[in-house]
Amino acid sequence: MIRLPAISSIAFAIAMGPAFGEVSSAELDAISIPDKVETAIGTLEFFDGVPTDATVATIYDNLDRMRGMQVFLDNIGAVSMYAVRTGLADAGAKGANRIALFADLMDSQTLVVTANTSTLYAYTYTDLAKDGPTVIEVPPGMLGFLNDGWQRFVGNMGVTGPDAGKGGKYLVVPPGYTGDIPDGYFLLTPSTNRNFMFLRGSIAKGLEPAVKNITANLKVYPLKDAANPAETAFENVSNKAFNTVFPSDYSYFEILDRIVQEEPIAAIGPEARGAIAAIGIVKGKPFAPDDRMKKLLTEAATLANATARAITYHPRIDGVRIYPDNPKSVWSTAFANKNTSFEADGAVNRDARALYYFNAGGVTPAMATSSPGQGSDYALALLDANQQAFDGAKTYKLHLPKDVPVKDFWALTMYDTQTRSQLQTSQSFPTIGSQTEGMTQNADGSYDVYFAPEAPEGKEGNWLQTVPGKSWFTILRMYGPLEPWIDQSWRPGEIELVK
Structure with missing residues (x-):
């Protein structure tokens, strides 16, 4: 018996004629295309389903542009990490054992997405392809983590890590490493060679002892040199103007190509x-797009940039609004649903991933876990109480009810909507909070904070400066948040337009 290949019942009926039943016009329309179609990308023309040469060119331009846009949005984490690494190198912190230390805290000269002025940061990058297995000796009392080259979480260090804040030795091994693992180390196994180390020191007892703790005890060196490691150096990158924010033009794709070339092929899956590869970035091959493709990728970067901003200011995904029971509240979180992997129910939430990586850097589950009196928690106000963009020429007011629920302190920091970095004004540290000298409370213990180009009379200690002609946004950071913050029985007011 001869077996025929299976075909659909509709196709079979068309092939065999009326004896097998008539096919309706609606069914034919569903499986065909008219000779001329008006679309968002222009008029498309066909001869009985076969596209004309002009239509083929239009379709491929659209396909390449769309693919470029999606590649941009899906790889912000990687390109952002690369931009941080090269920015630190420009500031003098180049090499795994040369630590970038903001020894005088971070002011607004440095462009780092949504970094703050209240934290002692220490950064470095491993280069496992060059150095092999690398040791990180973490001082006591630190908060920190390691992210891989795509800014994916590898492991915690310090208070939230296996050393539990007592300090300890971590060993970072290259992808596919099969050598011996000596005793006495906490093991970290990233999928990339270039990995970002983020450490944060508490300044609760003062900045000077916190800096000393890091410079005296933080060490980074290749395991092969453990018997006689080179001295770890520290580059004070405070008070320096340098950029760690990734570009949103054609050069974005050039950076992504460098990342693909320097990392193992298994660093990302076949789908990604x-x-x-569909836009021409293939490991082991030159990235050499022609003028047509460069133009399309430039357009893709512009559209992706715009898309990330739309997702930021008007997200349509669940889990971003902190107070969803109040539709007028604009306070939001950077981690939708407090999910730091961006994965749930077997799927990646691409909008949630783009939202975070476009506006922040560094990922650890500890950032999305609130324990009373421990760590910190953040709330972003990207729009005013009327759901409008903040206008730097106008005056706004934020009311914080009495008994702000923090064990340590709270702080508000201002950001530039273009760079997502600290807003550059005459206030080099654009932050105000419960530790700010001159900050005053109302008679009932509440606070009023003002945002304006000039301080309202008598409110100089409660004022953050804005810039006419620019927009801005702010982040409220709660250090050591207490139960009323976590259970939302205490809530900040909305930021209201005064005049």
Whole structure:
């Protein structure tokens, strides 16, 4: 008996004629295309389903542009990490054992997405392809983590890590490493060679002892040199103007190509690698787009930039609004649903991933876990109480009810809507909070904070400066948040327009 290949019942009926039943016009329309179609990308023309040469060119332009846009949005984490690494190198912190230390805290000269002025940061990058297994000796009392080259969480260090804040030795091994693992180390196994180390020191007892704790005890060196490691150096990158924010033009894709070339092929899966390859970025091959493709990728970067901003200011995904029971509240979180992997129910939430990586850097589950009196928690106000963009020429007011629920302190920091970095004004540290000298409370213990180009009379200690002609946004940080913050029985007011 001869077996025929299976075909659909509709196709079979068309092939065999009326004896097998008539096919309706609606069914034919569903499986065909008219000779001329008006679309968002222009008029498309066909001869009985076969596209004309002009239509083929239009379709491929659209396909390449769309693929470039999606590659941009899906790989912000990687390109952002690369931009941080090169920015630190420009500031003098180049090499795994040369630590970038903000020894005088971070002011607004440095462009780092949504970094703050209240934390002692220490950064470095491993280069496992060059150095092999690398040791990180973490001082006591630190908060920290390691992210891989795509800014994916590898492991915690310090208070939230296996050393539990007592300090300890961590060993970071290259992808596919099969050598011996000596005793006495906490093991970290990233999927990339270039990995970002983020450490944060508490300044509760003062900045000077916190800096000394890091410079005296933090050490980074190759395991092969453990018997006689080179001295770890520290580059004070405070008070320096340098950029760690990734670009949103054609050069974005050039950076992504460098990342793909320097990292193992297994660093990302076949689906992600195939999407990147579809726009011409392939490991082991030169990235050499022609003028047509460069133009399309430039357009893709512009559209992706715009898309990330739309997702930021008007997200349509669940879990971003902190107070969803109040539709007028604009306070939001950078981690939708407090999910730091961006994965749930077997799927990646691409909008949630783009939202975070476009506006922040560094990922650890500890950032999305609130324990009374421990760590910190953040709330973003990206729009005013009327759901409008903040206008730097106008005056706004935020009311914080009495008994702000923090064990340590609270702080508000201002950001530039273009760079997502600290807003550059005459206030070099654009932050105000419960530790601010001159900050006053109302008679009932509440606070009023003002945002304006000039301080309202008598409110100089409660004022953050804005810039006419620019917008801005702010982040409220709660250090050691207490139960009323976590259970939402205490809530900040909305930021209201005064005049």
